[in-house]
Amino acid sequence: MDIVAFGVLADERPLLVEALRGEHRVRCLEAFLSPETVAVAEGYEIVSSSVNDVLDAAVLSTLAAGGTRLITQRSTGYNNIDLGRARELGLTVARVAHYSPHAVAEFAWALALAVNRRTVRAVGRTREFDFRLTGLMGWDFHGRTAGVVGTGQIGEAFATIAHGFGMRLLGWDAVENPRCRALGMTYVDEERLFAESDLISLHVPLVPETHHLVDAAALARMKDRAVLINTGRGGLIDTAALVATLKRGRLDGVGLDVYEEEAGVFYVDHSLEAMSDDVLARLMSFRNVLVTSHQGYFTRDAVGQIIEATARNVADYLAGRASENVLVAA
Template structure:
């Protein structure tokens, strides 16, 4: 198939080309740096499929443009699909495929790295030592052993985090509307969201972005947290109401905040903006807090994860080319 790949970085090209070669090199991949939007959709003219990433904007006008060009498949190289208008895709007869799982350990390990860095102020210590400051004031942490970690969302990533934190000697509690078989097999103590927030020294988010989870951590949720608790989000940015988190930081209700995702990240992440002034005042405010650690959506960024993402994406395209169905289609059957 002729596939146009939007939001391409050098590593995307490297891993997708390797996966395509491993599949016999049967697909023609055209790589574009441009982010997908209504303004750039026309760049896919002549393609049979489009490959998009998490910050590409795939709304009804984009999908209508694709349908008019004869494009039949949207292959997402991500697990999430909240950036796609699935109702429009179904109406237009476009198949949407995704990568449901790649390397849960990559995200889980990054999550724990953020917890440890925040707790022991590694990011602050690193900068101090480079400036010749070897004082320990302001770097006091706490033992992870014996603390309670609340895992919100017990899919593969959440369970991987739970296993790691148990290894630290933490008590792990969980919240999920539908407790997973893996979580039950681990003997996780499932709580209501309110009870989890009240009991946890560390709250870590691993749920998909849906209407029900948008701003799951809002002002009311922050108020229910144990005072001074740590909050880490490596799932989707809009699960946390950033304004509420900032208010919690200012009041001391939120003691430590780690974000690998941000609700307005589409205008920031995956780009080098080092020679520009930040235009997002809320994000800029976040960066002023010494007890906040932000990484730019890199939790997935390991060799193993990128290999799995590329191979699954190519497998989806190949399956669609051969059968008219992708291996991992996003179901739109229940959409009106």
Template sequence: MTIAFFSCHPYEQPFLEAANANHRHQLTFLPQLLTPETVHLAASHDAICVFVNDQLTGPTLQRLASEGIRLVALRCTGYNQVDIPTARQLGIRILRVPTYSPHSVAEHAVALLMALNRKTHLAYQRTRKNNFTLDGLMGFDLYGKRVGVIGTGKIGMMFSRIMLGFGCHVLAYDKVRSAILQQLGVEYLPMEDVLASSDIISLHCPLTPETHHLINEASLAQMKPGAYLINTSRGGLMDARAVVEALKSGQLGALGMDVYELEDDFFFADWSGQELPDAELNTLTHLPNVLVTSHQFFFTAEAMEQIAHTTLNNLTYLEQQRLPDDCLVVG
């Protein structure tokens, strides 16, 4: 099978090539983002593979179909960027990576929390200038704090277990409760109670119409004043404007985010020396109590290896008609 990989960075290629060793597909690596204007690059290929910021909109899918492309592999878990009705109508199969190293995401959420709490990002900037004062760097003990976890799937479960290891009291909200977490002492509560009781909130739920802007002016007002918010899930879970206002007023004590609702225009690109045209993102990257990373929660060697292997396996398994059900989004 000939496969065109869009939005493919040099650091991905060794993992994909290694995973392809036993499959022997023909891989074409393209740095371009998939858009209606770049679809022509997929010509003469049997399938394409895309990443999180490649938008499989109706027009893009229409042009893919006109190029004879009927198979799209996502090298990511989420598929909110896919126009599913149009894909189904055009007969385009969409595959995904249903899971990969939940440790990578959960550990990155913890890294953001620890850096914000102990001000290590600020201390690093100071000591590089030979400033070894401690003013403004005080944090707090995580031990005994209430940590609210919104969404307790594989990643939320892993984050919860880490927080339990710190000696935190973990509160959780999810439509489906984990018996394992309950046995470990996690307390499930209604969403409003989790927000009102937690010193720290970490988001680990998918982006759906129901969860879009889950964190908004109303839910921020329900939180404990000065609470910390961590988002390593999906940018669309937060209303950025409301979050900025809550940070400025002190209602929100700190924010750690690895995702942003409009990240497609900025993440994975170098904007050094330029002011971001997005007012909210520009503000967030300059507030001292905010730590922004650019969608790197998946970026460990273990996760990259798993993503590459699952992606190539999906394409081969589909040919052999033995694709796991949870890998198929549209088909």
């Protein structure tokens, strides 16, 4: 079976080829799936997509007309896929339901620690042999309050690390996690969590109900010296409201591994171009903001699990088997 995979990263390519070797031939493309590139998929029954690909109604219609029957996305999130249109077209859509939650949770903590202790600024100084400590003072996480927004597997892993730091735990979720309760977490409403937390980390999926969950009102409730971390989805935060909050000198720091307009920006080298996204450029101009390129999942463990699940999705589709990864069944 011939398979075309879009948005394949250099470190991901050999793992994907090896996992599908033998029974299948996979064509790996760095280019993202979009209205401009969808024609490349003509004749491929199976398409593997990435989280930053565009799979709207028009792209899905073109894929179906070109013979595509399975879309297997190499991520847990699927907000970039028009599932309703896929169902109308008779497409099968699968994702990766689970992979190492520790990868994302640990990276969220890497951002929190780097933001709090001004690590990036400190390294930049010492590389120029400037060893002053002026402006680098952080604060202890021990004894302070961590607000965990979303207490599924990743939120639980984040909370476990926070518990190890000796932090008070507040949680917000539609369904309480008994393992988080066992850590001493208190479940509260959104307003109280934002008002009382010194560190807030976002671990909920992006659905209509969570779009711009962190809006101007939520930001206004936060402590002036709070730290905000987002390794979930960019659309959870109203970025324009965040920029306005930072311009007023509020928040001790922000760590973002995702951005609501990241498609077409992240995973691409724009170093020789002018940044056309004014909001992102302004956001990155703040010295207390750290932005990374959606790499929270990017460990050998997690990527290996994602590739293995993708190979299973292909095998299940060809065998007519159902699995927890299937979002839409033809």
